[in-house]
Amino acid sequence: MSHFGRPKGEIIETGKNGRLNPVVKPLEELLGTPVQKIDTVIGAEAEEAASNLGKGEVLLLENTRFDIGETKNDKTLAEGMGKMADYFVMDAFGTAHRAHSSTAGVTEFMEESAAGFLLDKELKYLQGAVDAPVKPMMAIVGGAKVSTKIPVIESLLEKCDTILVGGGMIFTFYRALGYETGGSLVEEDIIDLAASLLKKAEEKGVKIVLPTDVVVADKFDNDANSAIAKVNEMSGDWMGLDIGPESIALFKEEIEKCNTIVWNGPMGVFEMSNFAEGTNSVAQMLAEATERGAITIVGGGDSVAAINQAGLGDKVSHISTGGGASLELLEGKTLPGVAALSDV
Incomplete structure (x- = not known):
C-alpha cells in the first residue's frame, strides 16, 4: 500500500494525486510477478481479495490518502488495513516522519512490524x-x-x-x-x-x-x-x-x-x-x-x-x-x- 500525492480524501482518477493504476506495470516488472490492484483501501472487497491471495501473489490497495482518515492516523482505517495481513514492512522513509494510519497506526493491528531494506539503509x-x-x-x-x-x-x-x-x-x-x-x-x-x-x-x-x-x-x-x-x-x-x-x-x-x-x-x-x-x-x-x-x-x-x-x-x-x-x-x-x- 502507498499514498500518491495529496488528494486530501478526494478520489481523483488520474494525475499526480490520483489512483495507483500507473504503478501496477512498473511494480510487476520489478517483482517479476502479476500485481492485482483494487480500487479500495479497506473493507469487504479488500479483505476478500487479500484472503484469496496465493503464495507469491501481490495485492495493491488504492491510494491510502483517498481516505480522509489516513493523515489523521485514524484507528478505524488502521485496523481495516491490519485485517488484511499478519506482518507489516515499513519501507517508506520519505513518510516515516508522519504519524499516519499506513505508517504508524497500522502497526498496532499487526503481529509483527519491521523496517524494509531501504528504511534500514x-x-x-x-x-x-x-x-x-x-x-x-x-x-x-x-x-x-x-x-x-x-x-x-x-x-x-x-x-x-x-x-x-x-x-x-x-x-x-x-x-x-x-x-x-x-x-x-x-x-x-x-x-x-x-x-x-x-x-x-x-x-x-x-x-x-x-x-x-x-x-x-x-x-x-x-x-x-x-x-x-x-x-x-x-x-x-x-x-x-x-x-x-x-x-x-x-x-x-x-x-x-x-x-x-x-x-x-x-x-x-x-x-x-x-x-x-x-x-x-x-x-x-x-x-x-x-x-x-x-x-x-x-x-x-x-x-x-x-x-x-x-x-x-x-x-x-x-x-x-x-x-x-x-x-x-x-x-x-x-x-x-x-x-x-x-x-x-
Whole structure:
C-alpha cells in the first residue's frame, strides 16, 4: 500500500494525486510477478481479495490518502488495513516522519512490524551520522532560507566540527555580520537569530564557513548580466545567485579535511545553468571525498536533484529518499513511522 500525492480524501482518477493504476506495470516488472490492484483501501472487497491471495501473489490497495482518515492516523482505517495481513514492512522513509494510519497506526493491528531494506539503509547512514559520526564531521547547508533550516543547524552544532553555508540563506548571515547584500534575498526577521547561531557556533568551537565571494546578477534570469563580487563589496540592486570561484576553492579545502559529510541544500540557483557551478562543484567534491573513503550523505529534494543532475548520484555513499524525514532525523527527532515498529 502507498499514498500518491495529496488528494486530501478526494478520489481523483488520474494525475499526480490520483489512483495507483500507473504503478501496477512498473511494480510487476520489478517483482517479476502479476500485481492485482483494487480500487479500495479497506473493507469487504479488500479483505476478500487479500484472503484469496496465493503464495507469491501481490495485492495493491488504492491510494491510502483517498481516505480522509489516513493523515489523521485514524484507528478505524488502521485496523481495516491490519485485517488484511499478519506482518507489516515499513519501507517508506520519505513518510516515516508522519504519524499516519499506513505508517504508524497500522502497526498496532499487526503481529509483527519491521523496517524494509531501504528504511534500514536510511537509518544506518543518517542515524549513524547523528549518533556516531566518523570525525571530523561536516555539514553543508544550503537553500534559499535560513528559517527552514534553523532546527537542523542548531542540532548540527552539537555534532559537527565544520558547517559550510551556501545558497540564498548566506545573505541573511551577511546582514547579521553587517554587510550590504544588494538585491539578494534576506529574511529580515531572522537576522538576529542568524547572528545568535554564529555566536553559538563560536562558543561551541564549531567552524562556520561562509562564502567569500558570490556570483551576482542584475535580474533573476539565466540570461542575466552577471559578475563576481566579494561579499564585502555588494551594492546596488544586483542579487547573489551562486557562490563564487574563490568560495568553491575554500569549500574544497574544507571538505578534504572531513570524514563524514552531510549535504542538504544547493549552493545557488542550480536550476539555471549559469548559476549552477557552485552546486555542481560541491557535488563533484563529495564524489571525490567518497572515493578517498569518506562517508557522504545527500538529503533533501534540491540536493538530490542537483547531484543527479551532475550525474554523480552513484558516486556518494548514500542519497536519502526523505526530505522532511532526513531533516527531522538529523535534528535528533524520533520518527513516528520508525518508533511504531516492533523490529528495527
